[in-house]
Amino acid sequence: MGSEPVNLQQSRPAATSGDLYFNRELSWLAFNERVLAEASNPNYPLLERLRFLAISGSNLDEFVMIRVAGLAGQVQRGIERLSIDGSTPSQQLAAVRERVVRLSLTQEKTWRELHEQLSANGIHVADEHRISPDAIDWLETYFLEEIMPVLTPQALDPAHPFPFVTNGGLGLLFTLTRQADDEQVIEMVLIPPALPRFVQVPGDDALFISVASLICRFADHVFPGFTIEGDGLFRVLRDSDIEIEEEAEDLVRTFRSAIQRRRRGRVIQLELEEDFDPVAEQVLLEQLGVSDAMVMRTDGIIGMSSLSEIVAADRRDLKFESYNPRYPERIREHDGDCFAAIREKDIVIHHPYESFEVVVDFIRQAAADPDVVAIKQTLYRAGNQSAIISALIAAAEEGKSVTAVVEIKARFDEEQNLMWASKLERAGVQVIYGFVDWKTHAKVAMVVRREEDGFRTYCHFGTGNYHPVTTRTYTDLSFFTAEPEFSRDAAKLFNFVSGYVEPRSTEALVISPIHLRDHLYGLIDAEIANALAGKPAAIWGKCNQITDQDMIAKLYEASQAGVEIELIVRGICCLRPGVAGVSDNIRVKSIIGRFLEHGRIYAFANGHAMPSSNAKVYISSADLMERNLDRRVEALIPIRNRTVHDQVLQQVLLANVLDSEQSWWLREDGEYLRAETPDKPFNCHHYFMTNPSLSGRGDALDPDAVPKLSLRKGRDA
The missing domain is CATH 3.30.1840.10 (Polyphosphate kinase middle domain)
Incomplete structure (x- = not known):
């Protein structure tokens, strides 16, 4: 277990909460402002810019319906609980409403600009005169x-x-x-x-x-x-x-x-x-x-999200060049047999650059394989037409033991998930709804197969949902393994959700809300100890949100000890970087581009200069939020296989660190500034679209085929 978080109020007597933390709601609005800014990005095709405007509208609608509604409810009930930055609900509501109006006006201005440019390109919207x-x-x-x-x-x-x-x-x-x-x-x-x-x-x-x-x-x-x-x-x-x-x-x-x-x-x-x-x-x-x-x-336009209907117009010249994900050669080398490929060696698949179809095939093959006896899977968001659901139903109809953990508390997917749950139950699937007060957010599937030397369990761990649509645009990682310790831990996770049997210990996985927080504290403490001992000490993290006050305080403690911290946080970030004496060694940036950064990766230097083959690397379903650490079932997965380790750290995470074309730096005052474009700009999305991955390529990978990334030089020729 890690040490207690440093008391920053004692270390900096003049500091207030507002000096050390950003407001969650205003940070989210800043994220949506970055999304909206892409609608004015001249480097994007016109209809893609319109898509960003529509997304910003949809985002803002959800924010109003959930976050603004929540603040209004607190004010109505007289709740005076302070936010992380020390603001009351009424103060937050006033600030949020002002920012929402400002954002809405910017959306209108952006729409007027795009409307004119669309007309110049033969797309006329709401033009009665024509x-x-x-x-x-x-x-x-x-x-x-x-x-x-x-x-x-x-x-x-x-x-x-x-x-x-x-x-x-x-x-x-x-x-x-x-x-x-x-x-x-x-x-x-x-x-x-x-x-x-x-x-x-x-x-x-x-x-x-x-x-x-x-x-x-x-x-x-x-x-x-x-x-x-x-x-x-x-x-x-x-x-x-x-x-x-x-x-x-x-x-x-x-x-x-x-x-x-x-x-x-x-x-x-x-x-x-x-x-x-x-x-x-x-x-x-x-x-x-x-x-x-x-x-x-x-x-x-009332309801900017409706502009997505215009984006669907048949004008390929005004959209991104189509991209077809690669199917992993490692699987092809085994004649499409997922189990043979996984049995040979762990694999990580990087979506959407590599096809999500391999995950679907994993379940489909399990359903059709007479040697498979059981399948267990968590389902957080499965989408409208889910091939995964169909495969689970087929498996149950084949007489296999199938268990599905359906999270009916997944916001705005509750109704869809209830429908899937009913359909699964009618097919004979054992449907588990999990905890009343905790969401099951971990993305895990396990397949138990009868083989010559006994039963073997194959596992899939993901950072994203089993969703056929979002997997085309969300960047996520799928990790496949047949290592026994992962299999045993996956079984314990399912037993925890289905029978409330809390695992006393695990061999590989770190499970929230049992011990994920303490495990991360311990990893940060190890970096602090290395820094104090004069050894290389660094933390690299990539996630969607950072809002947990205690976790932020622990990162501040690491910064004060001299640990170099690089954070790629797409959305909300309550951590304030660059505060003298508190967070001087922390840099935070957000990447907004063609794809939505969604995968969570956490890496710790472990006494060696980053990036290093000796670093401790994890992928996860969890962001650094109180709900993920304390009120959700999540999984933190250690990456031990050398090839997979290199892909996740020295390819995926390093490319995010190096990105200069799509990055926004978070300043101490809370403003985000676009990264200055160097002489040789680097776009991590373009890199992954044009270069093969490491672990999914198998024998087809020429060692020189993947341009090596260098923290110092960017990309070598």
Whole structure:
């Protein structure tokens, strides 16, 4: 067990929490600002820039529904718990709302710039002036046949209760005058979520018209006998967090009920068109009861995430050149037999540069192999059409013992995961839901196979989800091994989740929340001891978030002892680098590029200059957050095989350290600055797309085929 974290308040009496830590919520918003900045990156094709704008919109929606809603709830209940930087919930809420408005304005500005450039390239979005008479006729027919049948206008008057607007729901309010008696009427038309946000008009140029504008254009078909005086589009975002009582008797039933409640959560944000009809607006504000909510007005697109529909336009010239992941030659050399390849030697696969299909094949082969007797797998997010799920079902139908740990608390995937759980159970799979108050976040699969010399267990450990879509864009690592100590530990992890049997000890894996925190403390303490003894001491880490105060304090302690620390943190970072006397030896950067950095890697110098074959290297499903260390089932996996070790440390992690084209440096004041581009810039994504990996190549790998990376020189010729 590691020593207690240093008391930084004693070591720097003048320091306050705000001097030592960044606010979590503001750090996340800074991350989304970096995502949004890529929408203005001239090095990217135009539709890829639009994709970044859409992603920033989707990110911001989720932030409002979860984090802003959480802060608003704390303020409403009078909770005064201070954040890591010493702010009260009300202080945070005020700062966050101000930053959200600023970010939204930047999104609108970016959209105006992209809108103009799209038009110059033959893609016209919401451009009513370009609609020819023939196009108007086509749109009217489309409206009458495809849109109007699913619309249900509703009058807003004492005889008609105000309709419920679901979370994320879009609606139109119309102010009308009945021609028969000049009576003023207000009608609401909720836009069904099944409808697309945009309709593409046939023609040589790509012309996209929003469904909302079509409804307004042809509203006389919806309201015959009325004069339309005004209209306005709005969108509602509601509190989407799910709280589950630990005493819940039936977790599945409780979650089904909670999902329904989420759709009806209190309004957190209301978005309105800038020219929203004032009479209708007053009715909307009163009926929704949005006195505490943010009201956002825009003259741009409501719901930036919907622009992803435009990104799907068939214009390859405005997108990244397509990339096809490599299938590992190591597997091909064994005629596609995953088990033979793994049995020969450990393998690590680097997604998305190497195909996730090998993970699917691992389970498929297990399902079809008559010598396989059992399969166990954790499922955190499996996606809409999961080949993994199909393989597990096939295995169960073949009579194999199949166990699936389905995490129904995976945010925004609860409903999908409940559906998969039911389907798996109907096929005969033993479905485990895990702990009520802990999420099972570890990515583990194990296959027990009968062989000549007895039973052998093959394991897969991942840093990312078994998700067919995200694996194409998320950078993650898949580690395959048949080493017995990993197999025994994997079995203990599954027993821990299914039977609450806490493992007293493990041989290879480090499992959270049992001893992962203490193990990391011990590794950091060893670096501190080496630094104090005059030996090389360094920590390299790559993760998505760092928010745990005690872990940050431990890293500060290491910095004070002289340990050189390099951190690549994609998203939230509450650690403040470069503080004199506290974090002088810590550098933090974030990489934002074509792919989403998602894999977690932790490396410790172990008395040798980094990067070294003697370093201790781990991959993990866990970020350095309190929830991952104390309230989730996670796995930290040591990398011991020499070839795999070299790939993870001296290829994957080192390339991230060296990246200069996609990196943002975190300054002491909390601002992120793009890394200065050197004479010979280095792009880690491009490097992995154009160079073979080490462990997955087998005999096909020419030792000189992979350009060697050097910490000092960048990349050698």
